[in-house]
Amino acid sequence: MVGKSIYVDDGEALxxxxxxxxxxxxxxxxxxxxxxxxxxxxxxxxxGLSLNASxxxxxxxxxxxxxxxxDIDGEPVDIISGDTAHKYLGxxxxxxxxxxNIFELAHRVQIAWMRFHKNRDILMxxxxxxxxxxxxxxxxxxxxxxxxxxFCALTVQQLESLDVxxxxxxxxxxxxVRIPTEDWSDTMSRMREKVNAALQIxxxxxxxxxxxxxxxxxxxxxxxxxxx
Numbered sequence: 001m002v003g004k005s006i007y008v009d010d011g012e013a014l015x016x017x018x019x020x021x022x023x024x025x026x027x028x029x030x031x032x033x034x035x036x037x038x039x040x041x042x043x044x045x046x047x048g049l050s051l052n053a054s055x056x057x058x059x060x061x062x063x064x065x066x067x068x069x070x071d072i073d074g075e076p077v078d079i080i081s082g083d084t085a086h087k088y089l090g091x092x093x094x095x096x097x098x099x100x101n102i103f104e105l106a107h108r109v110q111i112a113w114m115r116f117h118k119n120r121d122i123l124m125x126x127x128x129x130x131x132x133x134x135x136x137x138x139x140x141x142x143x144x145x146x147x148x149x150x151f152c153a154l155t156v157q158q159l160e161s162l163d164v165x166x167x168x169x170x171x172x173x174x175x176x177v178r179i180p181t182e183d184w185s186d187t188m189s190r191m192r193e194k195v196n197a198a199l200q201i202x203x204x205x206x207x208x209x210x211x212x213x214x215x216x217x218x219x220x221x222x223x224x225x226x227x228x
Contacts, residue, residue: 134202159208
């Protein structure tokens with residue numbers, strides 16, 4: 001499909017990415033996209049498969065879209081644009097490039113809390129050692145919150161919000177006790193000491209540091225691949 005693609009930094013034409021039965025096509029115009037989808041449907045039909053229009057979405061970064069769906073062989077396909085987000089391979093994507101990091105971070109936070117509450121009985125079980133519970137937290141919750149964020153350019157404020165959430169979850173794990181007669185600043189100071197003591201038993205980096213470390217590793221890998 002000559003010309004029916006986008007071009008990445010090295011000048012290579014990118015027409016699609018595939019993961020299992022998920023396919024994303026790249027085009028620079030509605031006409032090119034329609035041509036590519038039609039060609040895809042024809043190839044699928046050759047091997048006895050079909051395109052599920054109800055599960056197909058068109059994601060565009062254009063701001064001047066004045067229609068909400070695209071007709072493909074008589075079947076309407078929803079168009080995702082602006083700040084409307086759609087979940088794809090565990091990530092939340094939207095057409096507004098300036099809002100993508102905001103949507104993705106909010107989505108990861110939501111998923112992390114869901115995973116935290118799902119495993120609450122383990123994380124809060126005082127019969128288990130704090131070492132075991134923090135190790136479980138690091139193995140389950142940390143990958144959940146950081147999934148996909150490596151590819152997002154987070155701001156300083158967003159990184160700080162990651163660390164605030166991290167500490168909040170850790171306080172819940174070590175045990176949050178509010179003394180009515182205690183000043184709020186004293187309560188927070190006491191909780192910081194409890195969290196720091198727990199981190200002496202099972203050390204872990206703040207999520208912002210882990211995020212930056214993963215980004216650094218990704219950049220180094222790309223540089224090495226380019227050099228090779």
